[in-house]
Amino acid sequence: MEEMQILDAVERYLANEMPVEERAYFEQLRKTNPEVDQLVVEHSMFLQQMDRFSDWKQFKSTLNEVHTQLAETGSIRDKAPKATVIQLWKKYQRVVAVAACIAGITALTISAMVYYFTPKPVSEIRLLSQELDKVKMKQQRTEQKVTLIEKSGATSRPTADPKSGGTGFLIDGKGYLVTSAHIVADADSVYIQNIKGDYFKVSTLYVNKQTDIAVLKIVDNRYQSIKSLPYALQKNTADLGEEIFTMGFPRPTSEIVYNKGYLSAKTGYNGDTTTYQLAISANPGNSGGPIFNHSGEVIGILSGKQTTAEGVVFSSRTKNIFTALHEIRKDSTNEDRIKLLLPSSIKGLDRVQQIKKIEDCMFMVIRY
Amino acid sequence: MKTDPREIALLEGLAKNDRQAIETIYKQHYNMVQTLIINNNGSADDARDVFQEAMIVLYEKAKSGTFELNCLLKTYVYSVCRRLWLKRLQQQQKFVPDINGLSDTVPVEDELEAQGQRNTEFQMMEKAMLHLGEPCRSLLEAFYIQKRNMLDIASHFGYTNADNAKNQKYKCLMRLKKLFFAAYKNNNTL
Structure with a gap:
């Protein structure tokens, strides 16, 4: 209670609200009692602080009022004068820049790593060399052609680029060949090339897309017929697991390629x-190649492979050739009479010898 | 530079918390400050805060009576706002190499330091008041800030007589002082 009275007195003293006698008394008390004196000092400071605080508050509230009022009357613009997008851009420019940098570096690093760790495509290199070979071959052919022209004075093959190619083989030394139907189908003209690089024009006698068999006839008078063919056509069905081999022209050159496998x-x-x-x-280009068994009998004609499975190749059966020949015989003149092959003369020879004999009867079929 | 008599009059008005004067200054300079702030990564709200703080600086200066405006009021306001905004940007850790703006500036560091000190004191007081809670805060505000007399306060707050109100006010005051001085000492020792 007493403290309260003292404080009250202090307040009145500071506010100059004391009567003269009381004031004198209070001042006396201040001098004698240091506690009271301290209270006066402390309280006066506090009141000052309070006064300033109240001023500050009032001023602030006035400011706010003025601001609101002026904004309402439109004397000041209370809105950002610029579009928000620009403002946002200004605000986050730095962040965006940093983010973009990080994204860029990450992208570069990833692509660099991908590039670095990807196995180098070996096959592509091979392809390239093949391309080179192609160019070389073309040049060779041109030269050949030139010499041919000089020799015979007649073009042996068209100058246009071939559309596709495959393999074919003789079934009659007079100039009858068998190849895959898909090679010669829809052809403007068909040419063949032997391993020596000689070109001959052929005509298509028979095409059967179902069995993928085509019979061609060499119509070039430069062709010299072969008296007897080394291989024969097998009449029976081949056996499972039988060892087989084939030859073909998968390369763009007239290089013959040998492959072996088994009947699966x-x-x-x-x-x-x-x-x-x-x-x-x-490989592409092997199509139309003969499939031989170990004794040198043709058991089929290579036609294609399954893309969804590994190492699965299909061949048309020799039986289909017989059917084809039968058909031809039915509706053709005597000059188209194809003499069936003799029994294989290369039976029992070793593979290298067999190939040497067969080679001459193999042709690269080129479709234009 | 000779100070424009109109500007002196404005400052005098400001010192008296004259609404007319505040409005005039506001109208003349607010847009400039807003442009400055917005062009430098700020928003309209930031502009308002900064400008009001500058006004308080000006107000305190004008009230102290010793203030001599040695340049245009516009330059002074601009300098203060620029300085305040730079400081705020630094606090936000936003590195701004150079605030762009073409107006001249005058050194205002001393004023701002004093202003900072005052601001912390006011904030301490405000915080103490907030901690006090009702009805103490309203009671003390009515007495010390609105400066109403005891009888009026007693009837307004529903006390039976002035003495009761006085008693309550005393208790509240003691608590406020305790809170304030605790914060004050804390702040000074820090």
Whole structure:
């Protein structure tokens, strides 16, 4: 209670609200009692602070009022004068820049790593060299052609680029060949080239897309017929697991390529009984190549491979050739009479000798 | 430079918390400050805060009576706002190499330091008041800030007589002082 009275007195003293006598008394008390004196000092400071605080508050509230009022009357613009997008851009410019940098570096690093760690495509290199070979071959052909022109004075083949190519083989030394139907189908003209690089024009006698068999006839008078062919056509069905080999022209050059494998199924794709399934490595260009068994009998004509499976190659059966010949015989004149092959003369020879004999009867089929 | 008599009059008005004077200054200079702030990563709200703080600086200066405006009021306001905004940007850790703006500036560091000190004191007081809670705060505000007399306060707050109100006010005051001085000492020792 007493403290309260003292404080009250202090307040009145500071506010100059004391009567003269009381004031004198209070001043006396201040001098004698240091506690009271301290209280006066402290309280006066506090009151000052309070006064300033109240001033400050009032001023602030006035400011706010003025601001609101002026904003309402439109004397000041209370809105950002610029579009928000620009403002946001200004605000986050730095952040965006940093983010963009990080993104850029990350992208570069990842692409660099991907580039670095990707296995180098070896096959592409091979392709390139093939391309080179192609160019070289073209040049050679041109030269050949020039010499040919000089020799015979007649063009042996068109100058246009071939559309596609495959393999074909003689079934009659007079100039009858068998190849795959898909090679010669829709052809403007078909030419063949032997391993020596000689070109001959051929005509298509028979095409059967179902069995993928085509019979061609060499119509070039420069062709010298072969008296007897070294191989024969097999009449029976081949056996499972039989060792087989083929030859073909998968390269753009007239280089013959030998491959061997085995008969892996007696039927072809989806149980097709007119074809065999083989396990042999084959590439585009091998199509139409003969499939020989070990005794040098043709058991089929290579036609294609399954892209969804590894090492699955199909070949048309030799039986289809017989069918084809039968058809030809039915509706053709005597001059188209194809003499069937003799029994294989290369039976029992070793593979190298067999190949040497067969080689001459193999042709690269070029479609234009 | 001779100070424009109109500006002196404005400052005098400001010292008296004259609404007319405040309005005039506001109208003349607010847009300039807002442009400055917004062009330098700020918003309209930031501009308002900074400008009001500058006005308080000006107000305190004008009230002290010793203030001599040695330049245009515009330059002074601009300098203060620029300085305040730079400081705030630094606090936000936003590195701004150079605030762009073409107006001249005058050194205002001393004023701002004093202003900073005052600001912390006011904030301490405000905080103490907030901690006090009702009805103490209203009671003390009525007495010390609105400067109403005891009888009036007693009837307004529903006390039976002035003595009761006085009693309550005393208790509240003691608590406020305790809170304030605790914060004050704390701040000074820090």
